[in-house]
Amino acid sequence: MHIHAFPADRRRYSALLRHAHWLSAVLVLVAYAAIYAREWWERGTPERLLAGQIHTLTGLLVLLVTVPRLLRRFHETPPPVVPAPPLPQRLLAGIAHVALFLYLIVQPLLGVGTLLVSGKGIGFPLIAWRIPGLAVPNESLAKAIKELHEFVGVLFIYVIAAHLLAALWHWRVRQDNALQRML
Numbered sequence: 001m002h003i004h005a006f007p008a009d010r011r012r013y014s015a016l017l018r019h020a021h022w023l024s025a026v027l028v029l030v031a032y033a034a035i036y037a038r039e040w041w042e043r044g045t046p047e048r049l050l051a052g053q054i055h056t057l058t059g060l061l062v063l064l065v066t067v068p069r070l071l072r073r074f075h076e077t078p079p080p081v082v083p084a085p086p087l088p089q090r091l092l093a094g095i096a097h098v099a100l101f102l103y104l105i106v107q108p109l110l111g112v113g114t115l116l117v118s119g120k121g122i123g124f125p126l127i128a129w130r131i132p133g134l135a136v137p138n139e140s141l142a143k144a145i146k147e148l149h150e151f152v153g154v155l156f157i158y159v160i161a162a163h164l165l166a167a168l169w170h171w172r173v174r175q176d177n178a179l180q181r182m183l
């Protein structure tokens with residue numbers, strides 16, 4: 001009989017948590033792609049407007065997907081990583097995941113805040129209806145929120161890259177089941 005040093009634990013996150021994770025990952029990717037692609041077109045062109053609207057739409061969907069996900073996550077304990085990583089590593093992962101969850105909620109809200117406080121309001125692709133901005137805009141506050149939104153946006157490119165590298169490291173180097181739990 002062959003005895004495995006670490007019996008494989010095949011338990012995964014629940015379907016809701018897995019689907020919400022990958023859906024938000026795709027939405028975040030499209031949100032970044034749209035806001036950076038927007039620079040290819042001149043101000044005032046329909047393409048540039050559409051890129052901005054795709055950015056706001058995918059960003060808002062991130063918020064929409066993350067709310068039920070978090071509500072579920074509060075009373076679902078994730079399946080254990082086997083073999084269990086040492087405590088400092090588990091703490092680091094925990095901090096990273098809390099930061100990512102915070103970002104998934106706060107970053108869209110900062111985007112919404114920018115457009116509402118500036119008075120511009122939020123428009124959507126293909127439909128005329130828009131969420132109106134504040135009747136009395138506050139330009140300097142809008143600018144401050146926008147700068148925070150851009151700073152957090154750039155900062156989390158690095159956090160997400162580290163998260164991706166950590167997942168690959170668990171899979172290829174440490175060869176535990178951390179990634180499999182999310183598939």
Ligand code: HEM
Nearest residue numbers: 028031035056059060062107108111112114122150153154
């Ligand atoms: C997870 C979701 C989001 C991410 C990752 C994200 C990321 C970013 C990034 C990186 C920028 C800076 C682009 C640059 O420096 O050129 C930006 C700009 C912006 N975002 Fe977002 N964003 C998100 C959601 C939203 C939402 C929901 C809204 C509005 C409803 C929004 C509105 C804006 C606006 C108005 C700008 C400024 C564009 C300009 O330069 O005029 N974002 N976003």
Ligand code: HEM
Nearest residue numbers: 017024025028073078093097100101160164167178179182
């Ligand atoms: C290709 C890209 C990605 C891969 C391979 C990946 C992989 C993983 C894995 C394996 C876990 C489980 C970690 C654990 O339980 O120890 C996880 C959790 C998580 N990921 Fe990702 N991820 C990716 C992209 C993203 C993105 C873009 C975000 C958000 C911006 C994100 C946010 C999260 C969060 C918040 C958790 C914690 C889940 C929970 O505790 O319920 N991930 N990811």
